[in-house]
Amino acid sequence: MTEHCCEEMTRHVDRHCDTHADPFACPDALVDxxxxxxxxxxxxxxxxxxxxxxxxxxxxxxxLPESQRDRWFDELEDRGIGPWEDDVPAEFKxxxxxxxxx
Numbered sequence: 001m002t003e004h005c006c007e008e009m010t011r012h013v014d015r016h017c018d019t020h021a022d023p024f025a026c027p028d029a030l031v032d033x034x035x036x037x038x039x040x041x042x043x044x045x046x047x048x049x050x051x052x053x054x055x056x057x058x059x060x061x062x063x064l065p066e067s068q069r070d071r072w073f074d075e076l077e078d079r080g081i082g083p084w085e086d087d088v089p090a091e092f093k094x095x096x097x098x099x100x101x102x
Contacts, residue, residue: 002033002035002038002095004033005057005060005062005064006057006059006060006062008057008059008060009031009040009057009059009060012029012030012031013031013032013033013040015028015029017029023043024043024045024048024049024050027045029043030042030043031043031054031058032051035094035095036068036072036092036093036094036095036097037067037068037069037072038065038066038067038068038095038098039053039067039068039069040053040054040057040064041053041054042054042058053067068098072092072097075092075097076088076092
């Protein structure tokens with residue numbers, strides 16, 4: 001489980017809606033967190049899965065962790081895994097790969 005910068009961020013990231021299974025479909029969902037990339041974004045409610053990356057918490061102002069997106073792709077490439085062609089290992093679907101990556 002990821003520890004976020006403040007209680008308010010945690011509340012928004014961990015929010016669950018009884019009506020909408022997908023946070024991108026829920027008009028009350030504001031923040032998306034990608035554990036595998038360690039990225040935060042504000043959800044754009046345009047009918048898709050768009051989001052605007054943020055680098056500071058809107059509530060406490062703390063700088064958010066640096067994105068690991070490039071490193072994620074590099075790690076898969078180093079292992080000979082093509083994320084669009086091959087099955088991505090389970091540890092790369094959440095943030096657990098960050099604990100074992102070199």
